[in-house]
Amino acid sequence: MLYFNHSLFKFCQRLAHFGVLAVLLTTLSLGLSAAGWGSNRESGLPAGNAITDGKALLRYALPIKNPAVREMQSSLEDITNQLRGKRWSPINGDVTKAAAILRDRPDDLLKSIPDANKAEAEALIAQLNNEINSLREVVETKDRDQIRAQQTQVLNQVGQLEELMLQGFPFEVPTQYSNLPQLKGRATIEMSTTKGSLKLVVDGYSAPVTAGNFVDLVQRGFYNGLEFTRAEESYVLQAGDPPGKDEGFIDPNTGKYRSVPLEVLVRGDSVPTYGITLEDAGRYRDQPVLPFSAYGAVAMARPEVDPDGGSSQFFFFLFEPELTPAGRNLLDGRYAVFGYVVEGKEVLGKLKAGDKIESAKVIQGTENLVQPQTASLSVSKEWDSLDFHPFSVRPKPLGLV
Numbered sequence: 001m002l003y004f005n006h007s008l009f010k011f012c013q014r015l016a017h018f019g020v021l022a023v024l025l026t027t028l029s030l031g032l033s034a035a036g037w038g039s040n041r042e043s044g045l046p047a048g049n050a051i052t053d054g055k056a057l058l059r060y061a062l063p064i065k066n067p068a069v070r071e072m073q074s075s076l077e078d079i080t081n082q083l084r085g086k087r088w089s090p091i092n093g094d095v096t097k098a099a100a101i102l103r104d105r106p107d108d109l110l111k112s113i114p115d116a117n118k119a120e121a122e123a124l125i126a127q128l129n130n131e132i133n134s135l136r137e138v139v140e141t142k143d144r145d146q147i148r149a150q151q152t153q154v155l156n157q158v159g160q161l162e163e164l165m166l167q168g169f170p171f172e173v174p175t176q177y178s179n180l181p182q183l184k185g186r187a188t189i190e191m192s193t194t195k196g197s198l199k200l201v202v203d204g205y206s207a208p209v210t211a212g213n214f215v216d217l218v219q220r221g222f223y224n225g226l227e228f229t230r231a232e233e234s235y236v237l238q239a240g241d242p243p244g245k246d247e248g249f250i251d252p253n254t255g256k257y258r259s260v261p262l263e264v265l266v267r268g269d270s271v272p273t274y275g276i277t278l279e280d281a282g283r284y285r286d287q288p289v290l291p292f293s294a295y296g297a298v299a300m301a302r303p304e305v306d307p308d309g310g311s312s313q314f315f316f317f318l319f320e321p322e323l324t325p326a327g328r329n330l331l332d333g334r335y336a337v338f339g340y341v342v343e344g345k346e347v348l349g350k351l352k353a354g355d356k357i358e359s360a361k362v363i364q365g366t367e368n369l370v371q372p373q374t375a376s377l378s379v380s381k382e383w384d385s386l387d388f389h390p391f392s393v394r395p396k397p398l399g400l401v
Contacts, residue, residue, distance in 0.1 A: 050291070050293045051077070051293060051294070052293050052295070052319065053077075053080065053294060054201075054296055054297065054341060055155070055340070055342055056077050056080075057290065057291070057293070057294055057340060058159075058186075058201055058339075058340060058342075059073060059077075059155070059159045059162060060073075060289075061203055061205060061206050061289045061290060062159075062162050062163065062165075062166065062205065063166070063170040064162055064165045064166065065112065066108070066109065066111065066162075066165055068105050068108035068109050068111075069109055069112075069158065069162055069165070071097070071101060072097075072102065072109075073158050073162070075093075075095075075097040075098045075101075076095075076098050076151060076154055076155050076158060078090070079091050079094050079095075079147070079151050080148075080151070082094065083144050083147060083148065086142075086144075088142060091147070092136075092139060095135055095136050095139060098154075099129075099133075099136070102125060102128055102129050102132060103129070106122075106125055109121070109125060109161070110122070112165040113165055114164075114165075114167055117164040120164060121161060121164045124157060124160060124161050128157050131150070131153055131154045131157060132154060134150055135147070135150045135151060135154055138150045166185075169184045169205075169208075170205065170270070171270055171271045173209060174274060177209050177261060177274075178372060179372050180213060180258070180260065180372065181209075181212035181213055181215070181216035181369060181370065181371055181372065182212040182369075182370045183202065183208050183211040183212040183215050183365075183368050183369055183370070184204055184208060184369075185204050185367075185368030186201055186202065186203055186205065186211075186365050186368065187201070187202050187211070187215050187362050187364060187365030187366065187368060187369070188201050188362070188363050188364040189201075189202060189215070189218055189339075189360055189361070189362055189363070190361055191223075191357060191359070191360045192358040192359045192360070193347060193351060193356065193357055193358060194351075194355045194356050194358060195347050195350040195351050196344060196347035196350065197343075197347065198341055198343065198344040198345075198347055199341070199342055199343035199363075200339050200341045200342060201339050201340060201342050202214055202339035203290060203339055204368060206288075206289045206290050206338070207263045207264075207265065207272065207336055207337070207338040208263075208272075209260060209261060210260055210300050210310075210336045210338040211339065212369060212370070213258070213311075213312075214300075214314065215362055215365075215366075215369050216369060216371070217249060217312055218360045218362055219362055219366070219369070222242070222312060223240065223312075223357045223360045224357065224358070224359050224360060225356060226240060226242065226356065226357050227239065227241075227353070227354055227356050227357075228351055228352070228354070228355050228356070228357070229241050229313075229353060230315075230353055231351055231352045231353045231355075232318075234318055234319075235317075235318055236315045236316065236317060236318060237315060237318060237348055237351055238301060238313065238315040239313070239315075239357055240301065240312040240314050241312075241313055242312065248310075248311025248312045248313065249311050249312040258311050258312075259309055259310065259311060260300060260311060261274045261275050261308040261310075262274065262276065262277065262300075262302065262307035262308060262310070262336055263338075264278060264288050264333055264336055265288060265289045265290070266278070266286045266289070266333075267286070267288070267289055275307055275308050276307060277307055277334045278332070278333025278334070279333060279334060283333065286333070287332060287333075288333060288337065290338065291337065292317050292319075292332050292335075292337060293319070294317075294319060295318060295319035295341075295345060295348075296316055296317070296319075296340055296342075296345045296348060297316070297317040297319070297337050297339075297340055297341075298314060298316055298317075298337065298338060298339040298340060299314065299315055299317060299331075299335045299337045300313075300314055300335060300336045301314055301315050301335075302335070310336070316341065316348055317337075318349070
């Protein structure tokens with residue numbers, strides 16, 4: 001991370017032995033987890049424990065406005081928390097509530113479905129009714145592994161129903177970033193490494209410029225063969241530094257370093273905040289739609305002093321509850337999360353500095369990538385006119401020491 005954050009992380013490790021880490025992290029978080037997901041917010045999350053599952057965060061991040069499907073999803077997601085304590089009565093309540101919404105409020109669920117998707121949605125609702133009944137039967141066995149497997153099946157279908165509700169892209173990206181690729185939707189990336197394969201979903205609904213840059217580089221084959229340059233247990237795994245003196249992607253159309261702005265969509269906002277950390281913007285208590293609360297969060301690395309200096313380097317956040325409690329980390333709003341690992345999380349812990357990305361390819365969502373209509377040199381010319389060019393002596397991006 002920033003050098004300050006890296007030092008702070010090591011400092012917190014030492015303090016953990018004296019039993020004061022929780023107090024320190026809570027104080028330094030500046031209330032990042034205090035603001036709940038209000039009921040009037042577009043992508044509302046239920047109040048309570050921070051969500052640590054990337055798939056759940058991606059479902060909640062979809063820009064839809066349908067209270068019925070959100071209530072159903074919330075009940076089904078809550079099963080995860082209840083399973084930890086083997087609280088069978090609340091689990092039965094969660095299943096009952098979801099089943100009631102499907103049974104009694106199908107018209108409410110269909111309200112947000114475009115006409116072209118209604119037949120598919122109706123079939124999916126019928127299928128969900130069957131799957132919910134199967135979940136109820138599995139809950140009676142009190143077998144946690146079976147319950148989790150069936151819960152995952154049902155939630156995947158809920159996610160499909162929510163995706164059928166999407167109608168176009170929800171906002172306009174500022175015109176000053178029209179020279180950059182943009183992802184107007186989502187894409188799934190399959191990444192093969194020397195220690196195994198990963199699958200990650202990148203979210204253009206929340207970070208279209210950051211995700212678009214990443215997908216564009218994947219399609220170019222930029223990451224194929226690159227080494228992981230930093231690996232710290234329970235902290236970060238970083239890659240994307242090309243061989244040679246360049247520390248990012250040099251756009252062949254311009255011959256310039258492609259810089260990507262810091263881009264953070266805050267809960268309740270209609271468009272992302274660009275070019276400034278939430279801390280510097282005075283938004284200490286605001287929380288991103290895509291937070292650093294899940295193991296395998298994927299985020300853009302950048303120079304320490306330049307929020308808009310990211311390019312090709314990215315990192316996976318290796319969440320460790322004892323050191324960075326969910327919702328109380330020090331990274332939200334300072335770096336741009338643009339996706340989550342959804343399969344192969346166990347591989348992340350095996351990868352070390354020097355291991356390689358053998359290949360990365362887009363397996364779904366290529367149609368959502370929008371390339372610039374014409375290459376623009378305006379940004380590069382503006383930088384060149386400054387007395388101090390931020391990339392002439394560019395600080396090392398995240399984690400390079």
